[in-house]
Amino acid sequence: MLALLHLYKHYIVNDETIPALHDISLRAADHEFISIVGPSGCGKTTLLKIIAGLVAPTSGSLHIDIPPGDHPSTAMVFQEQGLFPWLTVLDNAAFSLEARGVRRRERTERARTMLARMGLSGFEARYPHQLSGGMRQRVSLARAFLVDAPILLMDEPFSALDAQTRLLMQGQLLDLWREDRKTVIYITHDVEEAIYLGDRVVVMSARPGRILQDITIPLERPRVLDVPTMAKITEMRWQIWSVLEAEVRSSLRDSMASALG
Amino acid sequence: MLPALERRAPLLLAFTFLAIWELAASQKWISTLFFPAPSLIARTLFDNLRTGEMIEQLAHTLTRMALGFSAGAGIALPLGLILGWSARLRRLVMPFIAVIQPLPKTAVLPLIMVIFGIGEQSRVIVVAMSAFFPVIVSTITGVLGVAPLHIEVAQSYGAARRKIFARVILPGALPVIMSGINLGLNAALTIVIVTEIIYAQRGLGAAVWLAWQTFRTEELYATLVVIAALGLGIHQLLSVVSRRLMPWRTE
Numbered sequence: 001m002l003a004l005l006h007l008y009k010h011y012i013v014n015d016e017t018i019p020a021l022h023d024i025s026l027r028a029a030d031h032e033f034i035s036i037v038g039p040s041g042c043g044k045t046t047l048l049k050i051i052a053g054l055v056a057p058t059s060g061s062l063h064i065d066i067p068p069g070d071h072p073s074t075a076m077v078f079q080e081q082g083l084f085p086w087l088t089v090l091d092n093a094a095f096s097l098e099a100r101g102v103r104r105r106e107r108t109e110r111a112r113t114m115l116a117r118m119g120l121s122g123f124e125a126r127y128p129h130q131l132s133g134g135m136r137q138r139v140s141l142a143r144a145f146l147v148d149a150p151i152l153l154m155d156e157p158f159s160a161l162d163a164q165t166r167l168l169m170q171g172q173l174l175d176l177w178r179e180d181r182k183t184v185i186y187i188t189h190d191v192e193e194a195i196y197l198g199d200r201v202v203v204m205s206a207r208p209g210r211i212l213q214d215i216t217i218p219l220e221r222p223r224v225l226d227v228p229t230m231a232k233i234t235e236m237r238w239q240i241w242s243v244l245e246a247e248v249r250s251s252l253r254d255s256m257a258s259a260l261g
Numbered sequence: 262m263l264p265a266l267e268r269r270a271p272l273l274l275a276f277t278f279l280a281i282w283e284l285a286a287s288q289k290w291i292s293t294l295f296f297p298a299p300s301l302i303a304r305t306l307f308d309n310l311r312t313g314e315m316i317e318q319l320a321h322t323l324t325r326m327a328l329g330f331s332a333g334a335g336i337a338l339p340l341g342l343i344l345g346w347s348a349r350l351r352r353l354v355m356p357f358i359a360v361i362q363p364l365p366k367t368a369v370l371p372l373i374m375v376i377f378g379i380g381e382q383s384r385v386i387v388v389a390m391s392a393f394f395p396v397i398v399s400t401i402t403g404v405l406g407v408a409p410l411h412i413e414v415a416q417s418y419g420a421a422r423r424k425i426f427a428r429v430i431l432p433g434a435l436p437v438i439m440s441g442i443n444l445g446l447n448a449a450l451t452i453v454i455v456t457e458i459i460y461a462q463r464g465l466g467a468a469v470w471l472a473w474q475t476f477r478t479e480e481l482y483a484t485l486v487v488i489a490a491l492g493l494g495i496h497q498l499l500s501v502v503s504r505r506l507m508p509w510r511t512e
Contacts, residue, residue: 052417076417081410086432086509095428099420127509147418 002028002051002151002183007060009046019208020046024060026202026211030150033177033184035194037244038204039251044187047209048153051185052076066150072100075149077140080160083128089115090124093142100147107146114142118172134165141173145180152177154186158193167225170197174223191240195233196223203243206251213243297479306483315487321464322453322491325381329388330449334442336389337396344397345404345434346426358397366391366448367455384456391452392445399441403434436510439503446495454488465491 009021020043028034038044049055050062052074064073075096083092090111091098097107115124118138128136137157144152158166170193177184188194194201195217203213217236219229279299285291286298293301309315344351370387377383407430415425457466465488472480504511 054413054417072419074417076414078410078414078417081408082414084411084414084429084432086435086507087428095415095420096418098428099415099418099424129509143418 001030001063001065002026002185003063003065004047004051005061005063007047007050007062008058009043009050009055010058021050021057022208022210024209024211026214028151028183028185030183031181033186033197033199034202035186035188035198035200036202036204037188037191037194037240038209039206039244039248040189041207041251041255042204042247043207043209044204045155048076048155048185048187051151052153064151069148071148071150073149074151074153075144075147077137077144077152077154077157079156080133080136082140083136083143085128087127088124089120089126089128089131089139092128092139093146096143096147110146111142114146115139118142132165133161134169137161137169138172141176145176150182152182152184154184156188159188159190166193173197174221178222191237191244192233195219195236195240196225201236201240203240204247206247206254212247213240215240294476294478297482301479302482302486305479306486309480309483315468315483318463318465318468318484319487319491321461322457322466325384325457325464326388326449326453329385329453330392330446332385333389333392333449334396334445337393337445338400338438341397341400341438342404342431342434345401346430351401358394362394362398366452370456370459379460384453384461387456388449388453391448395444395448396438396441399444400434400438403437403441404430406437407433432507435507439499439506443496443499446499447492450488450492450495 004024004026007021007024008019011018011020024047026034036044036047046055050057051064066073084095087095090108093115094102094107094111097110098104102110112121112124115121118141120135120138120142123131123135128139131139140157158169161169174197184197186194186197191201196219198217201213201215201217202211203215204210205212215236219232223229282291282296283299286293286296286301306315344354366387369390370383373383373386377386411429411433412425415429420428453464454466454469457464458470461467465484468484469481469488472478472484
């Protein structure tokens with residue numbers, strides 16, 4: 001179980017307080033898949049970093065209740081450039097274990113197995129720049145899944161992929177999630193993706209980020225992208241977009257104003 | 262057909278140039294005092310290599326350069342890594358680097374000679390200084406240029422600082438560090454030749470100077486060929502080392 005209670009985050013830049021997150025309360029049950037959508041700069045990534053323990057909130061609290069065991073509470077999947085260009089596919093995947101002090105022989109073996117599960121057998125000795133974007137993100141997934149963290153944090157992992165590859169990766173992610181039963185917090189700016197993947201879609205406002213809406217997605221699982229499902233997704237998409245539109249406009253105005261000084 | 266020809270074009274051009282030079286020198290169209298025939302230069306070079314004379318000069322230059330460069334880069338590299346890592350130390354030390362770096366190291370040579378005497382020590386110190394600055398500046402730049410995202414990835418998986426340094430900072434900074442080492446080697450070669458021209462009995466710079474004083478231009482050219490070969494050899498070696506250290510950069 002993951003719970004955020006009245007989280008606030010301010011940044012102080014040149015003696016000026018810049019609010020990033022405003023009173024965020026969110027609860028994720030075990031094995032729940034939560035999508036978070038919001039305009040750019042709304043503090044989505046900050047929220048994820050707070051859950052990952054990389055950034056401390058200014059106030060409010062974070063509760064993570066997970067089964068005991070030799071694993072971290074969270075694992076993070078980053079955007080496309082998150083792999084180390086200087087490590088091979090195998091070493092990139094195994095890095096999550098290496099960081100935890102797992103011995104080379106064991107981590108190599110486990111990474112090989114996980115890469116095989118991701119359909120990357122035979123690519124272990126390649127470097128990231130030799131892979132397609134979709135393959136790179138599968139290495140990132142392998143790296144994250146290897147540490148057995150019960151909570152998976154994903155920061156727009158498929159945003160740089162082309163539409164077809166993204167569809168394939170979304171399907172593969174849902175398969176993995178069904179097998180491994182992780183709690184997923186998935187950040188995206190793509191409303192359709194948020195609906196297709198999530199049990200719930202949380203809509204955030206422009207900066208400072210607040211939660212505007214928390215929508216339960218009534219689609220059955222396993223989800224198949226057939227015509228009726230697509231129709232439902234499109235319908236919900238407009239419902240969410242009607243809330244989001246004003247926020248995106250406001251965020252756009254903000255960035256234009258700051259660009260003009 | 263055409264690509265093969267194109268590949269050989271530079272070589273062809275060089276031969277044509279040398280042939281015209283040879284002809285012009287033998288026909289006395291140009292002054293052989295300034296432009297001795299390529300065949301004469303080649304013969305001088307060959308003779309000097311055979312007697313071991315040129316090899317000995319080369320050995321002197323190479324030794325001084327190796328000592329100076331390894332001292333300069335050997336201090337600059339770890340120091341640069343520390344300064345890149347610690348913003349506080351960087352603020353303290355950077356002003357000194359910024360002030361001393363633009364100073365031509367040849368201008369410091371007399372001062373170094375006053376302090377350390379007219380000997381090998383002074384020469385090596387100046388060569389070391391010339392290699393030190395490009396290496397330290399590029400090392401700092403390299404460390405600062407490591408993508409924050411990569412550091413965040415490592416932190417998110419709980420990597421210790423040592424691990425982050427070895428697996429993220431060092432390889433991330435390496436391409437820029439290697440280009441600094443390249444600049445450092447260039448500077449070291451230039452400075453070692455200059456110090457040998459200023460005062461030395463042996464070494465390629467000394468040989469150049471002696472050839473000029475005795476007006477043996479073919480000797481001068483022959484020595485320049487050896488210096489050029491030395492520079493070329495160093496860069497070949499460096500590119501082999503770079504490929505070994507950064508296998509991910511090869512296509």
